[in-house]
Amino acid sequence: MATNAVAIKLPEFWESSAAAWFSTVEAQFEIRKITDDKTRYYYVVAALGSSMASRVVGLLTDPPEEDKYATLKALLLKTFELSTAERARRLFAIQGLGDSKPSVLMEKMLNLLGREKPCFLFMELFLRNMPTRVQVALANTTITEPRALAEEADRFFLATQRPSPDLLAPTISAPPPVYRTAARDNSMPPDQHGATAGLCFYHSRFGTKAKQCRSPCNFNPAGNGKAGAR
Secondary structure: OOOOOOOOOOOOOOOOOHHHHHHHHHHHHHHOOOOOHHHHHHHHHHHOOHHHHHHOHHHHHOOOOOOHHHHHHHHHHHHHOOOHHHHHHHHHHOOOOOOOOHHHHHHHHHHHHOOOOOOHHHHHHHHHOOOHHHHHHOOOOOOOOHHHHHHHHHHHHHHOOOOOHHHHOOOOOOOOOOOOOOOOOOOOOHHHOOOOOOOOHHHHHHHHHOOOOOOOOOOOOOOOOOOOOO
């Protein structure tokens, strides 16, 4: 008989997943080398909440002399584990991936399967809950191991995952600046294009050779009137 003086605190009993809870507990027992039947038994009893303890109160008040832990474990599994029919109903009630990856769904399904071996119907049920693009990619797969199939489904699922709409939105950039020059700005009247202060367009452009003049214009060469003044 071997015991361990180091105290451990087990997680409170998982009513909805008794088998997984015992797997976690027995891992802690193994790490701390706790092998004594009575010690294991009392650790489990301490982890039962009041509602769970009331379901197995007959055994708790009158435990057997030998194999206390094994007897309590068997009773808890029988009391809280789902029946085969309940497992089947929950498996058939699964509808798609939701927010999960294929591998997460597979673990959920394997947990519901319990100690039963996965068969071809189980694998088909898993595939039917995949997005259409993943179903097509795996239609002719020869993989028969559940977790390996889930890993392959993950690969196709992530490779074909559609990006977020935010990532698809076009980037709106500012329009290029418009450079305007007086010579090309058609919004300016013709007599203002390239005009020199005090002169109209024609005298500013052609000087004494101007044939026209527009007021106001100060062009007045010595001895001459305004060329072409009107």
